[in-house]
Amino acid sequence: MSDMGSVAIEKYRNNNYRNNFLHEVEAHVEGGEWVKMCMQCGVCAGSCPLGPHWAHPPQEIFMMIRAGKREEVLTSDSMWMCTSCYNCIVRCPRGLPITHIMHGLAHYAHRLGLAPEKQPTREFAKLFWDNITKNGRANELKMGLSLYFKDGFGSGVKEAMKNKALGQAMMKTKRMNPMEFFGGHGVKDKSGLHAMLAKAREIEDAKFEQGK
Amino acid sequence: MAVATNQTILVVGGGISGLTAALEAAECGKDVILIEKNPSLGGRISQLYKYFPKLCHPSCGLEINLRRLKGNRNVRVMTLTEVSAVSGETGNYSVTLKRSPRYVNDRCTACGECGKVVEADFDDEFHYGMKQRKGAYLPFSMAYPQRYVLDPCIIGSDDADKAKAACPMDAIDLDMQEETLELNIGAIIWATGWRPYDANKIQPYGYDRFDNVITNVEFERMLDPFGPTGGKILRPSDGKEARDIAFIQCAGSRDENHLKHCSRICCMASLKQATYVREQYGDEGKSSIYYIDIRAIDRLDNFFAKVKADETVSFIKSKVASITEDKASGNPVLHGVNVEGYHRYSNPHELVVLAIGMEPSVSRDEFPVDVVIDDNGFVEADESNGAIFAAGCTADALDVNRAVQNATASALRAIQVINRVAAQEAASGAEG
Numbered sequence: 001m002s003d004m005g006s007v008a009i010e011k012y013r014n015n016n017y018r019n020n021f022l023h024e025v026e027a028h029v030e031g032g033e034w035v036k037m038c039m040q041c042g043v044c045a046g047s048c049p050l051g052p053h054w055a056h057p058p059q060e061i062f063m064m065i066r067a068g069k070r071e072e073v074l075t076s077d078s079m080w081m082c083t084s085c086y087n088c089i090v091r092c093p094r095g096l097p098i099t100h101i102m103h104g105l106a107h108y109a110h111r112l113g114l115a116p117e118k119q120p121t122r123e124f125a126k127l128f129w130d131n132i133t134k135n136g137r138a139n140e141l142k143m144g145l146s147l148y149f150k151d152g153f154g155s156g157v158k159e160a161m162k163n164k165a166l167g168q169a170m171m172k173t174k175r176m177n178p179m180e181f182f183g184g185h186g187v188k189d190k191s192g193l194h195a196m197l198a199k200a201r202e203i204e205d206a207k208f209e210q211g212k
Numbered sequence: 213m214a215v216a217t218n219q220t221i222l223v224v225g226g227g228i229s230g231l232t233a234a235l236e237a238a239e240c241g242k243d244v245i246l247i248e249k250n251p252s253l254g255g256r257i258s259q260l261y262k263y264f265p266k267l268c269h270p271s272c273g274l275e276i277n278l279r280r281l282k283g284n285r286n287v288r289v290m291t292l293t294e295v296s297a298v299s300g301e302t303g304n305y306s307v308t309l310k311r312s313p314r315y316v317n318d319r320c321t322a323c324g325e326c327g328k329v330v331e332a333d334f335d336d337e338f339h340y341g342m343k344q345r346k347g348a349y350l351p352f353s354m355a356y357p358q359r360y361v362l363d364p365c366i367i368g369s370d371d372a373d374k375a376k377a378a379c380p381m382d383a384i385d386l387d388m389q390e391e392t393l394e395l396n397i398g399a400i401i402w403a404t405g406w407r408p409y410d411a412n413k414i415q416p417y418g419y420d421r422f423d424n425v426i427t428n429v430e431f432e433r434m435l436d437p438f439g440p441t442g443g444k445i446l447r448p449s450d451g452k453e454a455r456d457i458a459f460i461q462c463a464g465s466r467d468e469n470h471l472k473h474c475s476r477i478c479c480m481a482s483l484k485q486a487t488y489v490r491e492q493y494g495d496e497g498k499s500s501i502y503y504i505d506i507r508a509i510d511r512l513d514n515f516f517a518k519v520k521a522d523e524t525v526s527f528i529k530s531k532v533a534s535i536t537e538d539k540a541s542g543n544p545v546l547h548g549v550n551v552e553g554y555h556r557y558s559n560p561h562e563l564v565v566l567a568i569g570m571e572p573s574v575s576r577d578e579f580p581v582d583v584v585i586d587d588n589g590f591v592e593a594d595e596s597n598g599a600i601f602a603a604g605c606t607a608d609a610l611d612v613n614r615a616v617q618n619a620t621a622s623a624l625r626a627i628q629v630i631n632r633v634a635a636q637e638a639a640s641g642a643e644g
Contacts, residue, residue, distance in 0.1 A: 046533025046548030
């Protein structure tokens with residue numbers, strides 16, 4: 001091959017002028033290397049039980065990535081709507097791990113601070129993470145309460161009252177312990193867990209900074 | 213019968229590819245044994261209504277080939293025969309054949325008296341089970357040889373005795389037994405062809421649950437004037453005429469969950485079948501083709517352009533996600549997203565035809581001899597196969613046109629082997 005040819009290919013690979021966003025997704029998003037394999041058949045979009053409620057179904061997101069629509073993709077609430085039912089993965093004729101790519105995109109948008117602020121799934125994910133990492137165990141009472149009160153005190157009380165009967169029944173059958181409100185149970189070595197998570201975060205951040 | 217020698221070519225499978233390979237070799241003066249598993253030659257093409265792109269009838273080409281066959285003394289045809297073992301090497305194979313009894317000898321004139329008296333009914337394989345046949349039957353009107361056959365299930369029953377008593381030619385022989393034959397063969401052409409992919413495996417399309425979801429091969433049978441619906445397009449659920457018909461492309465093909473390969477025929481088959489809808493109903497019919505991309509290559513693109521110009525045919529760029537059934541009307545409802553504009557649809561149609569792909573008839577583990585088989589089950593051209601050559605859809609997913617070309621090429625390869633063997637024998641004969 002002539003030198004000129006290889007130079008041109010190298011330039012293309014270095015994404016100096018085309019497909020910048022696709023390359024970014026391939027480099028930073030879990031499962032991102034699969035995006036280019038989509039053949040736009042639409043079976044994922046048609047199979048999604050929440051499909052009618054998304055702004056952009058998966059195969060449209062994949063096309064937008066290839067078209068370089070960075071802002072539109074990363075600020076979209078679409079990938080946050082995925083409930084991990086895996087219908088799309090099962091049916092995809094090319095075997096794309098669509099569910100994983102959706103979560104990968106959501107995670108990437110979150111890290112970049114581009115994810116939609118008030119998106120409920122994102123808020124729930126954040127609450128759950130804070131809840132479970134505190135003691136190393138999920139505190140269901142606090143999880144429920146923080147979800148009720150996420151939009152403020154007034155609506156929180158209203159939400160909590162709506163589910164009063166359910167809460168009482170759970171307490172009666174010893175499914176929920178009201179004492180969990182004060183601290184709650186946890187793993188034995190909490191500081192060890194926190195050190196582990198901090199280290200993992202450090203590695204992850206370094207990787208992220210490096211790849212940027 | 214001519215004695216098989218290592219200058220004989222064995223052709224396995226009597227469909228269009230096997231017939232072509234056998235005839236091309238025989239017309240070059242080679243000795244050929246053509247074996248077929250079924251009671252008649254003809255194969256899949258005999259079950260088609262029309263060929264694309266010329267829209268001529270396959271019976272015409274089959275008749276020409278059968279005339280060539282009748283006029284050639286070099287081909288020996290054996291039906292109801294299968295290969296059970298192969299050993300040896302190029303130019304010198306030993307082949308074991310298993311021949312099942314037909315229970316009807318060559319005195320049969322196909323008068324049909326036996327079929328009239330036999331009571332037991334069976335699903336007719338020729339019509340993919342859409343119709344019943346008797347336990348004594350002619351496989352189809354153009355069957356070759358034109359001889360009846362008794363279903364082995366009726367042997368030992370009253371029906372078998374009735375059939376024997378009814379035969380005016382004394383052609384029924386209930387004592388026929390399975391035979392095993394050992395043949396010496398120089399080269400082998402495998403033309404065992406294809407079968408439609410099992411539509412039941414495509415769960416979201418509900419072929420097993422909804423009456424009005426059928427396959428493209430079944431649709432072909434509907435158009436046969438002597439077929440299960442007398443040439444009309446009728447819904448299996450209520451027998452009413454279906455005028456609004458959906459075709460779903462890549463049903464099982466190009467899919468990691470099913471057949472990974474493109475079956476190559478289904479796009480053209482659906483375009484062809486859309487012309488059947490026009491033929492029946494004129495402007496009153498409606499065909500909707502759901503596709504990923506239409507693969508009509510080379511000259512076939514002209515056919516695509518012609519069908520596209522027809523206003524009763526519409527194209528929806530979408531792989532259908534699932535099918536449900538509207539209980540009241542029996543209409544299948546197609547759900548999915550049209551990726552041209554990302555429009556979500558739930559479209560009812562009167563009949564849905566799944567454009568089922570093709571897979572090799574003989575699966576990898578059933579193959580009686582060691583040859584190189586690719587990921588999709590097709591036999592690859594490989595030197596280690598020796599003088600075993602694949603023809604037609606044993607080699608790849610091909611339409612009739614390309615299968616015939618492929619079969620002719622494999623005949624040529626077999627002839628080269630035979631010529632080499634003949635030259636060696638002549639040389640050793642001269643020395644001796």
